[in-house]
Amino acid sequence: MSDPSYDGIGGEETRISCLGLQSEPIKEFVENCRQYAESKSQFYVIIYSRDRYGLSWKPKYRKPLRQLETVHFDDEVKTNLIADIKNYLDLRTKKLYQSRSMPYRRGYLFYGPPGTGKSSLSTAIAGEFGLDLYEVKVPSIKDDGELEQMFQEIPPRCIVLLEDIDAVWSTREQRNDSENTSAVTLSGLLNVLDGVGSQEGRVVILTTNKPERLDSALVRPGRIDFKVYLGNISRASAAQMFMRMFAPDLLGKNMMREHRRTRSSAKSLESGDALNDFVTLEQLKMLAKRFSEQIPENVFTPSQLQGFFQLHLNSAVRAAESIGAWVQKEMNMKEEGEFDMLSNST
Numbered sequence: 389m390s391d392p393s394y395d396g397i398g399g400e401e402t403r404i405s406c407l408g409l410q411s412e413p414i415k416e417f418v419e420n421c422r423q424y425a426e427s428k429s430q431f432y433v434i435i436y437s438r439d440r441y442g443l444s445w446k447p448k449y450r451k452p453l454r455q456l457e458t459v460h461f462d463d464e465v466k467t468n469l470i471a472d473i474k475n476y477l478d479l480r481t482k483k484l485y486q487s488r489s490m491p492y493r494r495g496y497l498f499y500g501p502p503g504t505g506k507s508s509l510s511t512a513i514a515g516e517f518g519l520d521l522y523e524v525k526v527p528s529i530k531d532d533g534e535l536e537q538m539f540q541e542i543p544p545r546c547i548v549l550l551e552d553i554d555a556v557w558s559t560r561e562q563r564n565d566s567e568n569t570s571a572v573t574l575s576g577l578l579n580v581l582d583g584v585g586s587q588e589g590r591v592v593i594l595t596t597n598k599p600e601r602l603d604s605a606l607v608r609p610g611r612i613d614f615k616v617y618l619g620n621i622s623r624a625s626a627a628q629m630f631m632r633m634f635a636p637d638l639l640g641k642n643m644m645r646e647h648r649r650t651r652s653s654a655k656s657l658e659s660g661d662a663l664n665d666f667v668t669l670e671q672l673k674m675l676a677k678r679f680s681e682q683i684p685e686n687v688f689t690p691s692q693l694q695g696f697f698q699l700h701l702n703s704a705v706r707a708a709e710s711i712g713a714w715v716q717k718e719m720n721m722k723e724e725g726e727f728d729m730l731s732n733s734t
C-alpha cells in the first residue's frame with residue numbers, strides 16, 4: 389500500500405479482474421468482501437477525521453469496540469447517561485420533538501482532568517449504539533468557515549466529538565490574552581451547534597479540561613443538555629479496574645486446576661510468582677479489596693492507575709503487593725511537584 393498510515397478502511401483503489409466474459413465471479417467476490425467487512429465492522433468503531441489537507445472527512449482508524457464497563461466513573465451517572473442517549477436516538481423521540489416544534493438535537497459535555505476517560509467514554513458510546521464517530525479537534529481548525537464546512541459534511545445519526553472546546557475565544561482581546569491558538573470563535577461554534585444539520589439525530593459530545601473557561605451561552609440547555617464529570621478514580625472504581633485487569637485470566641481454568649493440584653491456593657496467594665494469576669474468583673475479589681484500600685480516594689487519574697497495571701499484568705498478587713509503594717512514590721512526587729522523567733515506576 390502506498391500510504392503508510394493506511395489501515396484498510398478506505399481511500400485506496402483496488403483493481404479486480406478475471407479471465408472470461410462473465411462478470412458474475414467478480415460480483416460474487418465483491419459481495420463476499422462486503423459481507424466480510426460488515427461482519428468485522430461490528431467489532432470496531434470507525435473514527436473519521438479530516439484528511440491531511442483539511443478538505444474532506446476520511447475514516448482515520450478503526451478502534452476495537454470498548455465496553456462501557458471498561459470506562460470507570462460514577463455508576464449512576466453512567467446509567468443515566470446511557471438511558472438519555474438511548475431515549476434521544478429512539479425514533480419515537482424524534483417524532484415527539486418534531487410534533488412539538490423542538491429542534492431534534494442533544495448535546496453532551498464531558499469535563500474533567502486529562503486522562504480521566506473523556507475520549508474513551510465517547511468511543512465506548514459510539515460502540516454501544518453502533519454509530520460512527522467524527523472527531524473535531526477544535527484547536528487545530530483554521531477558522532469558522534472550516535468548522536462550518538466540516539459540519540455540513542457530517543452525516544446524520546453519528547457521534548460528533550468536539551475536543552478541547554475551551555480553545556474557542558469570544559473576543560479578540562481574549563484571543564490575544566490566551567495561550568490557546570484556535571481560530572474558531574464562540575459565535576462560529578454556536579452557529580454550527582444550532583445549525584440545521586445539527587437537528588438530524590447527531591449525538592454531539594463536547595470535551596474540556598477547563599470547564600471554567602466555557603461561556604455560559606455555550607453550556608446553556610439546548611446546546612448542552614447533559615454534563616458528565618470524569619474525575620480522579622475512586623476506591624470502588626479502582627477495585628473494578630483491578631477485577632477487569634485480572635478476571636480474564638480466570639478463563640484459563642484448566643491451568644488453574646493444574647496449578648491447584650500442585651500448590652495449595654493459600655500458598656499461591658502469598659508467594660507472588662507468575663503462576664499466581666490463576667487464583668480463584670474469591671481470591672481475586674480479596675486481592676481487589678486489599679488493592680483498593682491502599683489507594684487514596686479520588687487522587688490518581690484512571691490513566692495513572694492503568695500505567696501501574698501495565699507493569700504488573702502478569703500477577704494480580706504482585707499488583708496488590710506493589711500498590712502501596714507505588715502510591716507512596718507518586719504522592720511524594722506530587723508533593724514535590726516533580727515529573728519523573730528518568731526512571732520507570734515500579
Ligand SMILES: Nc1ncnc2c1ncn2[C@@H]1O[C@H](COP(=O)(O)OP(=O)(O)OP(=O)(O)O)[C@@H](O)[C@H]1O
Binds near residue numbers: 501505618
Ligand atoms: N475512567 C476511565 N476508566 C478506564 N480507563 C480510563 C479512564 N480514564 C482514562 N482511562 C485510560 O487512560 C487512557 C487515557 O484516557 P482518555 O484519552 O480517554 O482520557 P481523556 O480524559 O480523554 O484525556 P485528555 O483530556 O488528555 O484527552 C486510556 O488508555 C484509557 O483506557
